[in-house]
Each structure stands twice: as C-alpha cells, then as structure tokens.
Amino acid sequence: LNAFTDKEYTCYYARVLAEDVPLALDLLSDMYRSSRFDAEEVAREQKVVLEEIKERDDAPDDLVHDLFAETLYPDHPLGRAVIGTAETVAALTPGDLRGYMARSYGAGAVIVTVSGNCDHAQVTQLVQKHLGDLGGGAETAPVSRPVATTGIVSNLVRPTEQVNFVLGTSAFGVLDEERYALSVLNTVLGDSMGSRLFQEIREKRGLGYTIGSYANMHREGGYFAVYGGTSPDTYAECLETVRAELAKIRDTGVSDAELARARAQARSGLVMKQESMSARMSRIGASEIYYGRVVPLTESLQRMDAVTPDEVLALARTVFAAPETMNVTAIGPLKKRRVAKKSV
Template sequence: MAPRTTPTGQQDSAGRSALSQQKVGSTRTLHTVRDADGQVTSLVRRTVLPGGLRVISERLTGTRSAAVGVWVGVGSRDESATLHGCSHFLEHLLFKGTAERSALDISIALDAVGGEFNAFTAKEYTCFHARVLDEDLPLAVDVLGDMITSSTITAEDVEAERDVILDELAMHDDDPDDVVHNLFAEQAWGRTSPLGRDIGGSEASITALTRTQIRRFYRKHYRPANMVVSVAGNVDHAALVRQVRRAFGRNDFLVGDEPPAPPRPASRAVRVRPGTVEATRPFEQVNVVLGMKGLTRNDERRFALGVLNTALGGGTSSRLFQEVRERRGLAYSVFSFASHHADSGLVGVSVGCLPSKLDDVLAVVRAELARVADEGITAEELARGKGQLRGGLVLGLEDSASRMSRIGKAELVYDELLSIDDVLARIEAVTLDDVRSIAAEVFGQPEILAVVGPA
C-alpha cells in the first residue's frame, strides 16, 4: 500500500490554502503522511510569530539530520538601477559579523559540528541555509537568527567584501554558460528591467554602492513579515518555534502585529522582447540560448509545460539530445529549460558547439521546436516525460535539504503547500492535448536568441 497524504489545511474559494488567514501565535498542521501501517512518516506544521515571521517544518522519521533555511522575499528584481547588486552584496555582508559573533565565530560555530552553511540570491528571494545533525539544530537556528537580525555591516566589511564580489563577477564573466544566460535574460526583459539585469550586479554598480545604501536596503526588506524559517528533518515543531523566538527575538525584531507579507503580486505581465543579441568572448565554443516567452509561476499549465520540457530536452532520451548530439554529433551539451517568475517566464534551449556547427545547430533546434508546435509529442514521449518528472521529484526529495527548500519556497512565493501526492497527481493528469496546446502557444511565438563565442 502506498503512503497516504492527509492535507489538513483549509482551502479558500479559489482552492488555495488560506495560510494568510492564520492568526499570530497559532500553529496549523498542513500535511500528514502515513505509511501502510498508519504510522506518521512526515508531518508539516506552520506557526506565525509576532511581526509576521513564519515558521514551517517537516518532521521526517528515520533521519538524524536537519536542514534549516531563512527565506527572505527580496532579490535582484527589487533593486533600482543605482542599487543593482545590493541583494547579493548584502547576502555576503551578513556573514561578516554581529555584536555577538565575528565572521570567524560564525564560521567556527558550524564547522565545529560538521555542518554545511551557505546562502544564495535569486531574482525574487534570498536564502540563508544550513544542514546539521539534529542535535545541533538549535545552534544553527541561533547563528542564522543572529546574522539576520543583528548584522553590523561595518564600513570596513563593506570595502573588503566589495573586492570579493568584483572578483566573483569576473569569475562569472569567464564562464560561457553564465554569460549567455545573462545575455538571454537581458534581451528578453531589457537592461532597464530588474529582471533583465545580472543578479550579482555590474562592476560599475558594485563599485558605486555605499554602506548607507546597503544598510537602508537591509532595514527595508529584512523584516519578519517578509521572511520564512523552514526546517526539515528530525525536528520537533514546538521546540523549533521556541528556538526561533529566542534567536530572532534579538533587537526587538519580533515586535508588532504585521501579518505575513503575501506572495509577490503579478497584476501586470512583464513584457518579453524578441530579438537577437551577440557577444564576443575568447572561448573555444559558441554558446547559444534560443527561447521564447514562457509561463508565470502560478499558471496551472506549468505542469503540462514541465512534461513538454522533459520530452523535448530534459534527458538523454529527449528529442533534442537524440537529434542534436546522438544522430548528428553537432554538440556535446544540449538541453531545454523553463523558468517561472511571479509575472513572467521564459522557455528555451541551451547548446554549446563548435563555431563551425552553429548554423546547423540552430537549424535543427528551430526545426524541432516548429515540429513540436505543430504536432505536439507522442504518447510514448508523454509517458516517458511524466515518468521522468515523477522520478526526479521523488528522488530529489530524499534528503532534508531538498525538503526544507520545497516547503520554504512554497511558503514564501506561493502561499500554499501542495503535498507531493498533489504534485504527482497534477503531473499524471497532463494529457496529449494539454501538451499540444501549450507547445503551439509557447513555441509559436517570436524567438529570443543569445550567442556568445569567438568572433
């Protein structure tokens, strides 16, 4: 008998979990998964603390680890032109020290218990995360709480980290894959749009950012209502809530009755611009991204697009891999992708090839996209795409860090948490007609082409 998932969150008239209606201080159980004997194997619970800070956890039986993440609803698209790169700059600076801990103290605290500790900045959110033994979870929560609420952001740290970030930007500029995807986004959304700009900033913007600007950005966006603390593994939710209260209670951070911030609004779709853009770099290969406008994050057709993307270029049995690499030997690497944001999205194909094969690669990719737009995919490809998506989803959630990311991101950007069974059911419900319809709509649009390589 398969595990049974019991969703216990209330649903509103639109079918979404009414999480935003939860009162401060209350705890709700969102999902319970039981095995064939009725024993609980997974339990997802949610608490809203003062100030609107959300704490969500998934208790997994049979594990000795715990992963914790602090998700902040701010990313590069929240920056003006003068603040370009500020989110990423701030991510670096929060590791530099607090009134209680120096940068070395922060590093030692997690290293001493064998923990993993890092952070990343995206276009719409920032995440600070750690993975430790279950017994060391209180330490990880305390370190993260100290960093988030009490960073000193000194002038000396700003200047030291400025050089580190400039080195990081130079490193990415030497990576052809990074360069071509940044160029693709810039063409799609425009250099004046925050979505079209590089997450890390530019040499000019990072050089010009001041400590005052960064501190103001910090105070504006790093508010409890704009944050989610997510934990997965061998965790007791009630004990976790107490730990978060202590760790994030510094400097009166958890004060006020502000409700949790809703997901980023998508009232108006961001315009996507077709066109071609090229950049010359002294690389051996030509790197290409060819794509079109995609779907927004909440578009219910994203499951059909996921199946289509997998069949088209999601693995070694996909159409593009077989046609471009196996049959014709035109490229070593070829894959398709779909990215989703609150009010925009992109789909595309990424290829790296020798300069002499560029024209042939583009001809084959365009022909395959046109064929899929006209004919859809076969029943065999549909079944294979569903199977690959299901397997990738389940296998990708075998560790506590993946589970933490799933519930944290869902809480921050969706305001609902679909159970794994719900997601699998939506994948299984995709039909050939669904795929054919979305293929015709997406791949029938004007193309965006980015090319990076030698002159």
C-alpha cells in the same frame, strides 16, 4: 552556514546535527537581525563579488544565460543578473545595505523552514524566542508581468573555440496553470539524454556535446530556452535544427509513449529529491513564498500525472508559435550583431 540569492528571494541556511538546531537558529537569527555591515568588511566582500563577476564573465557557458535574460526582459527585474554588475556592486555602501534590510527584512518577509530530525514544537519555541519581537512588514514591489522582446539576435564576440548560445522566448510562471504541462514539454524536448534535442543534435548529427532546454518560472512570469555549444562552422545548422524541432513538436505534439516517459521522469525527480534534506527545505520555503502554503508532494504528482497530450500540444502551439523569431544570444567568434527589438 551559508546563503544564496535567487531572482525572487534570499536564503540563509545551516546544516547541522539534530542536537545543534538551537545553536543554528541562534546564529542565523543573530546574523539576520544584528549584522553590523562594518565598512572594512563590506569593502572586502565587494572585492570578492567583483571577482565572482569576472569569473562569470570568463565563462561563456554561464554568461550567455544572463545575457539572454537581459535581452528578453530589458525593462524588468527578471532580466537582471542576480549577482548584479561591477558598477552596482562597487557603488554599494554600508548605509545602502542597512537601508535595504530595514525596508525588506521585517517580520512579514521571514519564512523559517526546517527539515530533518527535528521537533516542531521546539523549533516553534526557538523561532518565537529569537524572532518573535521582529517588527515591521516587508516592502514589496507591485507584481508586474514582464514585457518580452522578440526577434533579437545578439552576439558577444569572443575568440573561443565554440559558440555558446541560448534561443528562447517568454513562457509561463509558477502561478500559471500551464506550469505542469510546461515541465512535461521541457522534459520531452531537452531535459534528458533521451530528449528530442539531445537525440537529434548530439546523437544523430554530432553537432555538439552540450544541448538541452530549460523552463525558468517565477512569480511574475518566465521563459523557455534552449542552450547549446557547437563549433562556429556548425552553428547555423545547429540553430536551424533546434528551430525545426520546436516547430515539429508545435505541429504534431507528443506521443503517448513520450508523455508517459516524461511524466515518469518528472515524478522520479520530484520523489528522489526528497531524499535530500536541503532539497526538502528549499521546496517547503519556495512553496510558502509562491503559494502561501506547503503544497503536498502528492498534489504535485497528481497534477503532473493529469497532463494530457492535448494540453502539451496547445502549450507548444502557444510558446513555440514562431521559432524563427525567438531571441538568440550567442558568445563566440561571430560577427557582432543586434537586431532591433520588438516587444510582445
């Protein structure tokens, strides 16, 4: 039994033997419906989460991503760290938690997914037994596209051996048609050891051990970011090299060979993830949340295969229009700096 929280949903899950599915659903349903939020238990868990926040704050390679999102979307929930802040966690009361559950944990918010050796009819019967009389809908905030800042350079001064940095900009979300081209673009640029950034920053120039890119996509939007770690005396060169690679792919796009490799890598990743029952569970649940249906794997593969070089080039010209004005967040032995924000 365990749980995790994402930017847009919380998942309570169990991994059990097939014969224990009834017990697992019983336990999860009981936790979901009947948690007491005893004051002593809440206080104990608050201490645990506060320690988790301290642990995150002591790890610059983790902290820098939260700080970047906060800088990019300062006035939107997507800019807030999932774990919260020490102040918000410490201020929570059992009453706050009960109130949140009453508002947000109604029948309209529940999606049950099961993967593995299970019987659909049995699972349906068990869900009806444990959750069939669950009333209420779910309090939902209006969907609002986040307003991104640009041109912010924000440094958190720390006496570390390396500078950990994130450079990025707003991009597209899981509901946007561009999501498949964005995944391909990310793969070409920085999502593997054969990517352009890895080859240029690490293999050719030796500027750092860790370098890569990622596309965070959510319902209301998302962002594209490059992350790396380098020595203070090579930080400026590393940033300029990253910007140059973004400009290069913006101006010239990707070759047919690069696109073929990226699509093959994306296909392999999607297919091989299905070997994990937990990955299947997560994919089904997220698909229901975002699209209101289970998107077949074959459909995702077909959409990925349909991405063209022209689509990738058009996307790069949009997302990487001005690499020199992308936000940069860094942690390390740097001068404290924060340039006034601009919104786009």
